Amino acid sequence: MPNASDNRLSDYPRPNVAVDIAVLTVVAGQVHVVVQRMPEGEQAALPGRFIRERRTVGDTVCEVLELKLGLSADDVRPHLLEVFSEPDRDPRGWTVSVAHSVALPSDELAQVIGELQPLTLEGALESGERLLYDHDLIVAAATDKLRRRYEDQPDPDHLLRPPYTLTDLRELHEAILGRRLMRDSFNRRVEPLLAPQVDAMGKPETRLGGGRPARLFSPSNPPTATFGYRLPSADEK
Known part of the structure; x- marks a missing residue:
């Protein structure tokens, strides 16, 4: 054999x-x-x-x-x-x-x-x-x-060019996830995971839009933090 x-x-x-x-x-x-x-x-x-x-x-x-x-x-x-x-x-x-x-x-x-x-x-x-x-x-x-x-993470594939606003980031996530997200909840979840942009004097940098100036952010370094749980949709109670 x-x-x-x-x-x-x-x-x-x-x-x-x-x-x-x-x-x-x-x-x-x-x-x-x-x-x-x-x-x-x-x-x-x-x-x-x-x-x-x-x-x-x-x-x-x-x-x-x-x-x-x-x-x-x-x-x-x-x-x-x-x-x-x-x-x-x-x-x-x-x-x-x-x-x-x-x-x-x-x-x-x-x-x-x-x-x-x-x-x-x-x-x-x-x-x-x-x-x-x-x-x-x-x-x-x-x-x-x-x-x-x-x-799981804020823009993990870096599809946005920094600096960007929280609205820019939320709209990107909405496009990928296919659902509208709760604005205030999204902002609370992602802001601690980002690096705020500041000028030479240490003041927050902003961008003028249709309303009041919006703060600008960049990815944290290293971008290891996660949301921890599913992002809430706008239609969820």
């Missing part, structure tokens, strides 16, 4: 392994994702790339960002979502996807290769179009993870 140690790696079938990335942002109070099409304009898909020989998953994430999207991988914090491994997920052949997500400010995507598509609260394309392979599942997972992060 052959010993298991006699088996060689070549005795086992090998899937293709790819990295697919859902790049998310917020535009006009709505979460968007970057999708790409072939020159023929066929069905859209997430940007991705097969892992080349002697390259790591991390290397491939950077290659997708730089080669497929035209973005700099510097200072980008990719989030590992999960491994999508249904045998029939790609009709071209057995392919496993190590899916990631990235959340970036919208101004960093001005020259991105692809198109920004608005998403529903469930993480589907608002247009109703279906993405290739199982990329709809990847986008849904990415938006769910994004929502969980924003339920």
Whole structure:
């Protein structure tokens, strides 16, 4: 009887392994994702790339960002979502996807290769179009993870450019969470977790808006504190 140690790696079938990335942002109070099409304009898909020989998953994430999207991988914090491994997920052949997500400010995507598509609260394309392979599942997972992060910390993905007002921050969280938040309760929860902006004299810096001047804040350093429990919605008693 052959010993298991006699088996060689070549005795086992090998899937293709790819990295697919859902790049998310917020535009006009709505979460968007970057999708790409072939020159023929066929069905859209997430940007991705097969892992080349002697390259790591991390290397491939950077290659997708730089080669497929035209973005700099510097200072980008990719989030590992999960491994999508249904045998029939790609009709071209057995392919496993190590899916990631990235959340970036919208101004960093001005020259991105692809198109920004608005998403529903469930993480589907608002247009109703279906993405290739199982990329709809990847986008849904990415938006769910994004929502969980924003339920836990003030702007953990740094989608806002500091300094910002508490109203700016609340509107960002409302766009991602998909519900209106209680203004006063939100302010009480987040203000202790932020760094107030002060001028050279130590006085609070403000921004003039439609009403009275609003105080300006930046992320705390390091931004480790969390809300502690779910942010209350505006319609909750």
